[in-house]
Amino acid sequence: MSSPPKLLQKLVQKALKVESAAEFSGWIDDALVRTEPARAMVAHWQQFVIRLVDERGDPVKDWNVQLYGGPDAIDTLQQFALDVHPYKRDPSLRCFHVNLDELKPAELNHIELRLIASSGTNLVAYHGAGSERILKDGTAMNPEGKWDARIDLGKALKKTKNFELFYPFTTTFVEIRLNREPMPMVGKNNVYWFV
Numbered sequence: 517m518s519s520p521p522k523l524l525q526k527l528v529q530k531a532l533k534v535e536s537a538a539e540f541s542g543w544i545d546d547a548l549v550r551t552e553p554a555r556a557m558v559a560h561w562q563q564f565v566i567r568l569v570d571e572r573g574d575p576v577k578d579w580n581v582q583l584y585g586g587p588d589a590i591d592t593l594q595q596f597a598l599d600v601h602p603y604k605r606d607p608s609l610r611c612f613h614v615n616l617d618e619l620k621p622a623e624l625n626h627i628e629l630r631l632i633a634s635s636g637t638n639l640v641a642y643h644g645a646g647s648e649r650i651l652k653d654g655t656a657m658n659p660e661g662k663w664d665a666r667i668d669l670g671k672a673l674k675k676t677k678n679f680e681l682f683y684p685f686t687t688t689f690v691e692i693r694l695n696r697e698p699m700p701m702v703g704k705n706n707v708y709w710f711v
Contacts, residue, residue: 523550560616560684567609570696575608578634585624621682629667633694642694
């Protein structure tokens with residue numbers, strides 16, 4: 517950092533002169549070609565910042581996420597869970613550092629995100645499409661306010677011109693929104709009612 521190579525200096529100077537989306541796209545293409553030898557010599561890491569909020573935008577503080585891959589999405593992708601950093605001031609934010617050389621996303625034919633969220637109370641719970649459990653009362657809610665889901669990310673594996681989920685040397689921000697509902701979901705709930 518104290519004495520950057522000439523190539524890096526030139527790329528930064530050129531980047532500071534970018535004034536349009538077309539120029540930025542051209543700068544990216546040029547930088548990728550010029551830095552290919554240097555990028556080939558280092559591990560390909562990507563940072564994911566994941567935030568969970570409810571439908572009102574309030575933070576969900578108690579949650580866990582795991583990625584599963586393989587033909588039936590049954591293999592835990594440990595590379596995703598090894599380096600997790602919760603943000604102390606706002607635990608709804610978690611930072612994951614992923615070594616893409618070990619994860620090998622190009623070899624994944626299926627990927628699934630499994631999410632567990634807890635409200636910490638039996639008065640309200642989080643709810644959304646994709647829950648694995650259906651309770652006796654016909655709802656997908658847990659009496660302790662815990663909720664889990666499986667989210668198919670198969671479409672995210674497909675590279676497009678404007679999007680690629682796994683892209684080294686970048687930070688990818690993912691926000692997941694859940695519904696927060698009073699418990700139980702069926703009949704009189706425990707938060708408010710009229711006599």
